[in-house]
Amino acid sequence: MPFVSRPRRRAAAALMGAAGVAVALGLAACGVGDPRTYPNTTFAPHTEFGRDIDDLWNLLLYLGTAVFIFVETLLVITIVRFRHRPGAPRPKHVHGNTTLEILWTVIPAVVLTIIAVPTVRTIFRTQARAEPNALQVEVYGHQWWWEFRYPQYGVTTASELYMPTGRKVNFALRTADVLHSFWVPELGGKRDLISNHVNYLWWTPADSVAETAWNGTCNEYCGASHANMRFRAFVVSPAEFERWARHQAAPAFFNASAAAAPAAPAAPPARTSFGPAPAAGPALVRAVANVRGAQPGKGTAPAPGESPGGSPGGPEAMQVAAAVADTGAVFPRDRLPSYVIPAVPTPAQLKFTPGLVGDPARGQKIFSGGLCIGCHTIKGNPMAAGVIGPNLTHVGSRYTIAGSLYKNDTDHLRLWIKNARLMKPGVTMPTLGMGQVDPQTGATVTAATGGLTDQQIADIVAYLQALK
Ligand code: HEC
Ligand SMILES: [Cu+2]
Structure with missing residues (x-):
């Protein structure tokens, strides 16, 4: 029967097919760094926070791929070599194989250690609070819009987040109502905004992204317009950032003569603490x-x-x-x-x-x-x-x-x-x-x-x- 006479070739063909798909996927993934094609990708991080997580992801991907190929190869070999043949005797029972047992205990233990050490290190690094001289941004999630406050500049704005390159930005995340989650895929996140609790998150936009804008979103279902709770993240040069902050801190008037009022940074807003929104x-x-x-x-x-x-x-x-x-x-x-x-x-x-x-x-x-x-x-x-x-x-x-x-x-x-x-x-x-x-x-x-x-x-x- 041709079916049983060619198992090796069939198995080889299946493996080749799988490898082909993997290569195609790999090639397709090569475009992920291009923001014009994938503006919301997490695979092209522009902050040290994003890179830390990306490195971890790569490590897991490579390890996982190696383990997958190893296990699947053994599996395929076993299936082919020990398949049932007409008239073959029952296979003999085996009990215990110390070498094998030690091996399959030690190898996963080593793999898990290789994963655990950098994972725990990354968790501690990215959970730590940024130093106080970082740019402080207070983020408030509201149903369904984002408020950004810059206490060092006396600025309160909505929906549009400005950050200078090369300076660490420390976000203090709070919510005015229900749970939300803060995320700019190209920069970092997601971190939840939790009622009665402040979460922190920091990152430094790389110099290479000067004058870029990204999309930000809410990633914790928060009600009817959750999908409409977006924001924009603008990364600008430090000088541009200072100009923006000075401008935003100044009062605004509607007519040209009044608008000539001093544009110096105003005192921080009176409401510095944030309570629940008044009824x-x-x-x-x-x-x-x-x-x-x-x-x-x-x-x-x-x-x-x-x-x-x-x-x-x-x-x-x-x-x-x-x-x-x-x-x-x-x-x-x-x-x-x-x-x-x-x-x-x-x-x-x-x-x-x-x-x-x-x-x-x-x-x-x-x-x-x-x-x-x-x-x-x-x-x-x-x-x-x-x-x-x-x-x-x-x-x-x-x-x-x-x-x-x-x-x-x-x-x-x-x-x-x-x-x-x-x-x-x-x-x-x-x-x-x-x-x-x-x-x-x-x-x-x-x-x-x-x-x-x-x-x-x-x-x-x-x-x-x-x-x-
Ligand atoms: C009961 C409270 C309330 C009243 C009254 C109200 N607004 Fe609003 N307004 C909001 C909220 C909340 C939002 C944000 C909604 C969202 O995006 O989910 C908003 C958003 C806006 C925005 C968009 C601003 C931005 O940056 O997203 C404008 C403009 C605006 N309101 C103007 C007005 C004007 C003008 C009036 C009076 C004619 C008014 N609002 C009355 C609560 C109110
Ligand atoms: Cu939300």
């Missing part, structure tokens, strides 16, 4: 009262010549930050890799009146007398000191909003304020557009609940965009 209730009641008392500029036509930032948003990426990008205070716009530019479509049913031009002065009044200040802080606007939502001080200098889910441009800002809950399921920010249905409550927004007309929203957006 939305009382702040909102107060804000609603304010909005009733002072609802200015309803739908009035824009004053001539006043349209900063209020032009309809074009399709180009990240237009909002153009002005500030040109000052060198944020990551250069033309160097943004395409993979950090959000491409999430907006809900089809959410529309905005075309052709409206926003007035930032009017927008500031509406913002300062409306619900917004119950949840948002703007350093430079004493009315706005809420801490439930992202700090909007320099929102005009950010490339993305809403946990980096959307581009920060006129269109997206307008739709966001009109119906944030339709733009991103589950968010705390209420649906605010007049006549809009709040997808969480099913209620229709009216003037009595602080509803905003499209013109008012356009005004607010013009104001926010002026906050570079």
Whole structure:
């Protein structure tokens, strides 16, 4: 029978096939270092933290491959040599083989030691707290956005993390609500944000990655918009970082003359300790009262010549930050890799009146007398000191909003304020557009609940965009 007469050749063919697949996989994996092809890979680490883990992974991979080949070869040989043949006698029973038993105890013990020693060393090294002179970044996870504070610089920002090359960054990870997990695949992580507990994580962006941006994500399921809880990590030169931090620490105003105020680093924010976010209730009641008392500029036509930032948003990426990008205070716009530019479509049913031009002065009044200040802080606007939502001080200098889910441009800002809950399921920010249905409550927004007309929203957006 040809089947039994050629087992060796068949076994050899099977082995060759397996080897071929392994080589193909290996070759396919060669592209992992190219961020354009695999921007979220963990196999091209750019920090010592990432490299430590990568080295460990490689060691395990090589050892595992050697063990696999050894074991599988023995297995195949055994199957072929000792297979059942017609008329063959029963195999004889064997009991005990001291040499073999010692061997198969000692070899795994040696292999496990080779794995354990560097593993434990890496765990201790990467768990240790960074030295105090490292750049300190306090990371707060919120459902569903990231807050970053730089206590040494007095900066509080959201969704966009800036780091200088060559300086160790020490992250203190906390959560405002449920568990989250902090991860920038190209740099390091993941480490969990745990309630009532501070976790630490540090890394040093390598000099070779100057002026690069990466994607960051939440990796611990945290509710409805977990998948929409993203951020951007910008690595810049130390000089650029200092410029960015000085700029972010300064208060922001909407008009050019006021914006000439000193740009020196301001004192650290008053709220240095972080408690649970205050309940939305009382702040909102107060804000609603304010909005009733002072609802200015309803739908009035824009004053001539006043349209900063209020032009309809074009399709180009990240237009909002153009002005500030040109000052060198944020990551250069033309160097943004395409993979950090959000491409999430907006809900089809959410529309905005075309052709409206926003007035930032009017927008500031509406913002300062409306619900917004119950949840948002703007350093430079004493009315706005809420801490439930992202700090909007320099929102005009950010490339993305809403946990980096959307581009920060006129269109997206307008739709966001009109119906944030339709733009991103589950968010705390209420649906605010007049006549809009709040997808969480099913209620229709009216003037009595602080509803905003499209013109008012356009005004607010013009104001926010002026906050570079
Ligand atoms: C009940 C609290 C609350 C109120 C009131 C509120 N917001 Fe928000 N806002 C939030 C939260 C929370 C987020 C973040 C949501 C997310 O991304 O998951 C947010 C996000 C935003 C963002 C995106 C900022 C960024 O960097 O991601 C803007 C802009 C914004 N709000 C503007 C406004 C304006 C304007 C008003 C008033 C008309 C307002 N908000 C009222 C809670 C609130
Ligand atoms: Cu999360």
